[in-house]
Amino acid sequence: MARAELMNFDAALDQFEPVIGLEVHVELNTRTKMFSSSPNPANSQFHSAEPNTLITPVCLGLPGSLPVVNETAVRYSISLGLALGCSIAASSRFARKNYFYPDLAKNYQISQSDEPIAFDGGVEVELDGGRTIVVPIERAHMEEDAGKLTHVGGATGRIQGAEYSLVDYNRAGVPLVEIVTRPIFGAEKDAPALARAYVATIRDIVLALGISEARMERGNLRCDANVSLRPRGAQQLGTRTETKNVNSLRSIERAVRYEIQRQAAILAGGGAITQETRHWHEDTGTTSAGRPKSDADDYRYFPEPDLVPVVPGAELIAELRAALPEPPAARRARLKVEWGFTDLEFQDVANGGLLAEVAATVAAGASPAAARKWWTGELTRIANATGRDVTELATPAQVAELAALVNEGTLTDRLARQALEGVIAGEGSPREIVDARGLAVVSDDGSLYAAIDEALAAQPDVLAKIRDGKVEAAGVIIGAVMRATKGTADAARVRELVLERAAAS
């Protein structure tokens, strides 16, 4: 496929105003699916299930099966709606969205059409530079997720060129909330960054509510980005494209930026934008045309006859409103002050998605600095190296205990990293691992003297050098002592003692 012409980003902004709209799908982490008592793979407890093992007749739309609404999913959806500043519908209804595609066996998706559970809200989104933009929310509605298709036989595993597809219906029926913004004007050159920050804010909100695992790499949080351009001064909106399923924060920013540059080149060349879905390609950083938006969008919504309306009483709404967590923007501002972090330190934690972990670690007794160091340092390094999620490696309580062991002098940083290895390997709590592995710092000078004397006696030439004032030669002895004590000695203390013994002998 020929690479699309791109206009320089700043030049594109000179000529055109970008207007974006974002659709975010949030998979709820209830124990069961939206309409069936099957375990929900979006709950991490069931995440690694084998294909087609989280299935009931409802998930397959088998004859005679009937959907029944998960009450917890409704509560979560209302809470999310409230957190998005939305009104909650006095009465809300499910609808069938009809289409033929094997990702759902019923040939329709149960969704909501003209009576969504939540509507007319707004979310305050803070950009890195401190600029704040209120993103208007049109609606948030409940629906079910679709199954997962694996295309086989195509050159790239994507749908084009596939010979057949394998379907796993575990994900079919997972509770979803789709959050749809109104067109967002005025972001201008910040449009790509705003798209990213908006999704990050949604992630913060659902994590604070505890209603989703919110792992983008697992598809718990997915974003479709609508982008259109209009010439400066024009009133009418331009034709938009919808880039589907962009699954990382970084990609969202890149995809919006790419579409602005691609559309600007077409429009400036006198061409027209085709209204279509586009696929994001992570490897090349480009989008390519998917299906055109035409009669394929004729979903023939109608009220789902198998389900009755959801009528949340004022009491329930008041209860859920009272239980809402602090809004993310306010929480970030408060934590930054409480922790005393610099802008850079705080961004390190926030961009790593580690605010909740650091907060919980501090709550468990660690200093903010130590909590930040462990989560953005060693734990993030190990997560990157092993391809695991950092939050899977250790709990905040374990990290706080490690920090306490270092603080009280039981462990050096290096020993603490060994203890962390044990924690990650599931050997127990840090204290248990210190005991089991014999990791505690040897602070008994007596046993160190013996090891030092032995090392000095074994290397008289080194001893002579130290005595001649070549202090750096002590490193050899320190290394020997550290080996002899299996790394449990405090290297700084060993150094002091080596110099002292060398001078005295």
Place this chain on the structure above:
Amino acid sequence: MSDITAEQVAHLAHLARIALTPHEIEHMTRELGQIMSAVERVNEVATPDVPPTSHPIALHNVFRADVVGNTLTTAEALAGAPEADGTRFVVSAILGEEQ
């Protein structure tokens, strides 16, 4: 008012993946028109004070507790599949309609 057109019938047939001959389209246009006329009689009694209804029984808030129940085995789940690979359903490649 039952002015359903042949174009609409052809469009619906396409959406429903039903292949119709021109003759069948003509036939269905007539039949659907008659059905529409019959259904439209509802308009005669649906005065503004009758709220639209989507369900014969005036129920709301029928919920299920979030408690895991029984699931099918993979073999049971795949039992009705025309084709399967042991753990997953096999379907022919479908182009250009990714949702």
